[in-house]
Amino acid sequence: MTQKLWDGRFSEQTDRTVEAFTSSIAIDRRLYKHDIQGSIAHCRMLAKAGILTEEEVQQLVGGLEQIQEEIENDRFVFDDRLEDIHMHVESRLAEIVGGVARKLHTARSRNDQVALDARLYTRGQTWQIIHQLHRLRKVLVDVAAANFDTIMPGYTHMQRAQPVLLAHHLMAYYEMFSRDSARFRDALVRIDVNPLGSAALAGTTFPIDRTDTAEQLGFAEVAANSMDAVADRDFMLEFLAAASICMVHFSRLAEELVLWATSEFGFIELPDAFSTGSSIMPQKKNPDVPELIRGKAGRVFGDLVALLTTMKGLPLAYNRDMQEDKGPLFSTVDTLRTCIDITTRMLPQVTFNKDAMRNATTIGFLNATDMADYLVGRGVPFREAHAVVGKAVAYALSQGKELDQLTLEEMQTFSTVIDGALFEALKVEQVVNRRTSQGGTAVAVVKDAVRRAVDRLESESLYQEEQS
Numbered sequence: 192m193t194q195k196l197w198d199g200r201f202s203e204q205t206d207r208t209v210e211a212f213t214s215s216i217a218i219d220r221r222l223y224k225h226d227i228q229g230s231i232a233h234c235r236m237l238a239k240a241g242i243l244t245e246e247e248v249q250q251l252v253g254g255l256e257q258i259q260e261e262i263e264n265d266r267f268v269f270d271d272r273l274e275d276i277h278m279h280v281e282s283r284l285a286e287i288v289g290g291v292a293r294k295l296h297t298a299r300s301r302n303d304q305v306a307l308d309a310r311l312y313t314r315g316q317t318w319q320i321i322h323q324l325h326r327l328r329k330v331l332v333d334v335a336a337a338n339f340d341t342i343m344p345g346y347t348h349m350q351r352a353q354p355v356l357l358a359h360h361l362m363a364y365y366e367m368f369s370r371d372s373a374r375f376r377d378a379l380v381r382i383d384v385n386p387l388g389s390a391a392l393a394g395t396t397f398p399i400d401r402t403d404t405a406e407q408l409g410f411a412e413v414a415a416n417s418m419d420a421v422a423d424r425d426f427m428l429e430f431l432a433a434a435s436i437c438m439v440h441f442s443r444l445a446e447e448l449v450l451w452a453t454s455e456f457g458f459i460e461l462p463d464a465f466s467t468g469s470s471i472m473p474q475k476k477n478p479d480v481p482e483l484i485r486g487k488a489g490r491v492f493g494d495l496v497a498l499l500t501t502m503k504g505l506p507l508a509y510n511r512d513m514q515e516d517k518g519p520l521f522s523t524v525d526t527l528r529t530c531i532d533i534t535t536r537m538l539p540q541v542t543f544n545k546d547a548m549r550n551a552t553t554i555g556f557l558n559a560t561d562m563a564d565y566l567v568g569r570g571v572p573f574r575e576a577h578a579v580v581g582k583a584v585a586y587a588l589s590q591g592k593e594l595d596q597l598t599l600e601e602m603q604t605f606s607t608v609i610d611g612a613l614f615e616a617l618k619v620e621q622v623v624n625r626r627t628s629q630g631g632t633a634v635a636v637v638k639d640a641v642r643r644a645v646d647r648l649e650s651e652s653l654y655q656e657e658q659s
């Protein structure tokens with residue numbers, strides 16, 4: 192029989208299936224480092240408060256460090272009868288340092304302990320994700336900068352609409368991932384709060400110093416209410432929500448890559464190293480990587496909904512339901528981090544078929560708006576110009592031609608204000624480069640956007656170095 196750390200009032204052994212059912216060690220063992228880090232801070236604070244002696248602290252810290260070393264070298268025995276990582280560390284500590292181990296849990300409960308571990312872990316992962324997103328954003332900017340001369344169709348309703356620079360299209364994703372990064376940074380404000388010292392729910396009778404543990408653990412703040420501190424998982428929900436929105440962006444980018452790699456589009460060639468073949472059709476090169484990224488968004492949304500559902504309607508304060516938080520958290524961390532990493536490595540290796548992209552802009556009247564704008568420039572009200580161009584498009588369609596393939600005489604049958612300059616305005620480079628409005632697709636504007644992104648990435652990387 193395993194001696195439980197809480198079995199004083201129990202006269203019967205725990206049912207074996209109950210032990211397995213209630214155990215979370217298979218999942219929360221991942222928190223060992225944070226658990227040990229939190230325990231070291233806790234016992235140092237207890238010494239300052241006169242609750243432990245210096246000698247006891249040395250013994251405890253030595254034992255905790257040994258446990259970390261054992262776990263990292265696969266010499267630690269995990270056993271689901273010991274429930275969770277907190278119990279594992281504490282009972283091994285008792286084996287190493289003896290009776291003094293029993294003093295470590297003074298003025299603490301597993302409720303504030305697990306909240307602490309989860310916050311330390313989430314904080315660390317959030318910073319990692321911000322760093323990874325930084326690299327991805329840099330790659331997007333680099334690929335954009337290499338493609339100021341690549342023009343492609345821009346779409347609305349999945350129909351060719353107006354030509355845009357590939358660089359502009361890619362910079363749209365830079366914006367999305369920049370917002371993701373900012374969302375994670377914002378979530379950190381609420382993640383970076385010390386719950387330790389809330390004990391089970393009501394605080395403790397011991398003269399502890401929660402500011403001291405906050406300082407030791409690098410927390411910006413101390414949680415203000417002990418009941419809230421042990422019952423709160425908002426910080427995780429925010430993290431999962433930020434991750435979900437980020438996965439929306441990955442899935443959209445992935446979908447575009449899948450589409451662009453089709454023979455119908457032929458806009459890109461995916462790197463062989465990031466594609467797979469078919470077991471039956473020898474000619475196939477499948478875009479499994481972007482497909483899986485697109486698919487994995489479902490898992491991350493599921494993690495968010497799972498935790499929202501677990502937390503909904505829980506009375507204060509800690510409830511065991513909350514043990515279900517870590518599975519979704521870890522699953523999202525793993526999924527998101529892998530998606531960022533693989534996209535960052537894949538994007539620079541994608542070959543853009545510039546000719547195919549440009550050719551696609553010449554079919555489908557992508558310059559029709561520009562013909563209307565040209566007429567407006569000659570004093571025709573926009574709605575009227577719109578109707579004139581509509582007629583010209585219908586006529587061109589009937590001739591099997593594009594607008595720029597009509598003759599000046601044909602054009603002049605639609606409006607007398609038209610002259611030869613129209614054909615200049617219909618050229619695809621003109622169409623792109625006249626869109627100089629803020630945030631538009633003209634080369635000059637996109638170059639400026641890239642310059643600003645480079646500066647921003649630079650200043651963020653300095654800030655990030657200071658923080659971590």
Ligand code: ARG
Pocket residue numbers: 215219274275301302305509511513514515
């Ligand atoms: N394994 C538990 C969890 O993950 C730790 C807290 C347990 N607290 C308790 N009172 N049983 O939530």
